[in-house]
Amino acid sequence: MESMQRFDTAASRKNGIASRTLVCRMAGAVGALGTFGVVGILGMAGAGWPGHAAAQAAGAEGSNFIYLVRPGDTLIGLAERFMDRPGRWRELQVLNKVEDPYRLPPGMRLRIPLAHIPVIDGTARVVFVTGQARADGRALQAGVELGEGARIETGAGATVTMELGDGSRVTLPPASTIEVRRLRAFSRTGLTDAVIGIGQGEVDSRVAPRGTGVGRFEIHTPSLVTGVRGTRFRVGTEDGASQSAVLEGKVQARSRRGQQAAVRAGYGISVSSAGMLAQPVTLLPAPVLAPLPRPLLGSHAVVSWSPVAHAVGYRVVVARDAVQTELLSSQTVSGAQATLQDLPEGDLYVGVSALDARQLGGAGTVMPFTVRLNPPAPFTLVPERDGTAYGETVTFTWAEVASAAQYELEVAADADFGQGLVQARDAAPMASQALAPGRWWWRVRSLDATGQPGPWGEPVAFAVEPSPPQPRLEDDGGDTLRIAWPATAAAAGTVQAYRLQMASDDGFTHIVSEVRSETSEARLPRPGSGIYFVRVAREGKPGVPPHFSAPQRIEVMQYVRDSQGQAIGAGGRLLNRGN
Incomplete structure (x- = not known):
């Protein structure tokens, strides 16, 4: 570039304006080969091709594109590069009050009217969608191309991310609505020319992540225009008021009343519903997070x-x-x-x-x-949720998982699995564990072939109660059968009641007699001779079906009786009528 500058100066002295114009065009052509760095954002320019300087795109202000002058830049070269006609360099000279169009101070913020920069159609592609989101009333999915004028809405719990041609990304959180008001690109530069309007909610923008610089990228709300000269910022609006937080780089904020403010990274600005622009304020610091389990x-x-x-x-x-x-x-x-x-x-x-x-x-x-999440947790089978297991030993069963090599069982006296914890590991989808009466929780998870576990299944609460008392027959030959069983201690202030059933089949589909007793015995009317089955259960909470003991088989006989109706015995035993 130094050799060009020296040649340009020499040529201008010898050949006048024509030779200077030629050299400026050459310089502009060389500059056109580079990519565009971001100024005032990360303190670094985008990487250009080897041997060529990167142009200095610095976003837009109002109706002008802002270019930061580099050594060797001339108005004629820049007009040819950016504008629709090279001859418009004179307009640049007047607009920017430049005395010598061939000597521009490096770092100067040169304004170029956006209206005179040729544009081509831009592109926006949806790269990520979750939940219910729509564009122009149609459901959105990744890969959809959006054009100028597209209206995007995210429902509750939905998010959308779209990517522009220069890699810029715009993310909509839930309950947001935007309109793509302008979607172009400056021809011959690859710089974005985009304007997005927010009707509701907010957008999070990460602009020009490839370091190519920013042409025009503006976010409009009803009360605020945010012009980007930075890479990461967030804009939101609600009830007519708006706010913008700058996370990286710098933005130019403008209210609908014409008030303006430059906002740098680490600061935010707000506009009232009346359009009053507040002073930038320092953003709150980042919270310190507690670590999550790994994995x-x-x-x-x-x-x-x-x-x-x-x-x-x-x-x-x-x-x-x-x-x-x-x-x-x-x-x-x-x-x-x-x-x-x-x-x-x-x-x-x-x-x-x-x-x-x-x-x-x-x-x-x-x-x-x-x-x-893999291997997945098995479905638990027994004990069921809020069910009851009876006896001193509880058997746990669960569904098999095809990808599981083993299973791990935990049983605890609390839902957080911190009290009375017992553990077991087995390749079979079942395990047995001795447990005291009371309330318990159990859960199970799968392990893969390397022993790595998947997630625990949901905890299942259940109760353990002693086995139901076993009834026994005491036949004194009278008109009733006396059935007794071991007594069970009742809770303080309560009476333990029992339910006794007798049936002609062990499935208790044909119940012959049923009584309720508040003692550990009961009497049933003597049925006809034959085989019967009895069972007993402790009564529990109202509405909860009783859990009966295993059916006990009994044989009922009809005895020989005297004139007073008493059973007659001989040889120490009662005489059966059938004998």
Whole structure:
């Protein structure tokens, strides 16, 4: 470039304006080969092709594109590069009050009217969708191409990310509506010329991530225009008021009343519903997150953090990428923790940022975590939820999982599995465990061939009670049968009641007699001679079916009786009529 400058100066002295114009065109052509760095954003320019300088695109202000002059730039070269006619360099000279069109001070902010920069149709492609989102009334899915004028809406729990031709990404959280008002690109430069209007909610923008610089990228709300000269910022609107938080780079904010302010990274600005632009304020610091389990076994988790002073709430997002453009979920909470739900398997990122009273969110803390959902947890079978197991030993059964090599069982006296914990591991989908009477919880998970576990299944609450008392027959030959059983201690202040049944079949489909007793015995009318079955159960809570003992087989006889109706015995035994 130095040799060009020297040649340009020499040529101008010898050959006049014609030779100078030729050299400026050569310089402009060389500059046109580079890519465009972002100025005032990350302090670095985009990478150009070897041997060529990168142009300095710095976004737009109002109706002008802003270009930062580099050594060797001339008005004629820049007009030929950016404008529809090279001869418009004179308009640039007047607009920018330039004395010598061939000597531009490096770093000068040169304004170029957007109206005179040729444009071509731009592109926007939907790269990520979750939940119910629509464009122009039609359901959205990844891969859809959007054009100028497209109207995008996200429902509750839905997010959308679209990518422009220069790699810029615009992410809509839930309950947001935008319109793509302009979608072009500056011809011969590849710079974006986009204007997006927010009708409701907010958008999060990551502009020119490839370091190509920004042509025009503006976010409009009813009360605020935010022009980008930065790479990461967020704009939202509600009830006519708007706010913008700058996370990286710098933006130019303009209210509908014409007030303007430059807002740099780490600051936010707001506009009232009346259109009054407030002074930029410092964004709240990022919260310090408590680590999540590594890996996270399950699709749900609770993330917590240290409270941030002056925060009125927190924005919590889960994304597939570290830069948080592909949102799986977004929520706002008032406390210092949030529940993450329906997490998919894989490497994910949770981001938390503090919100101030104006709903301006600062830079968030982003924490990576990994979700492991396989092998899946088995379906539990027995004991059932809120069921009852009887006896000193409880048998647990669950469904088999094809990808499981083993299973791990946990039983505890509390739902958090911290008290009275017992564990067992087996290749079979069942296990037995001795447990005392009381309330218990159990859960099971699968292990793969390497011994790595999947998530636990849902805890199942159940009760353990002693086995039902076993009835016995005491036949004194009278008109009734006396059935007795071991007594069971009742809770203080209560009476333990029992239910006794006698049937002609062991399935108790033909019940001969049934009585209720508050003692450990009962009498049943003597039936005809034959084989019968009896069983007894402790009565429990109202509405809960009783759990009966195993059927006991008894034989009932008719005895020889005297004139008073008493059974007659001989040789120490009662005389059966059938003998």
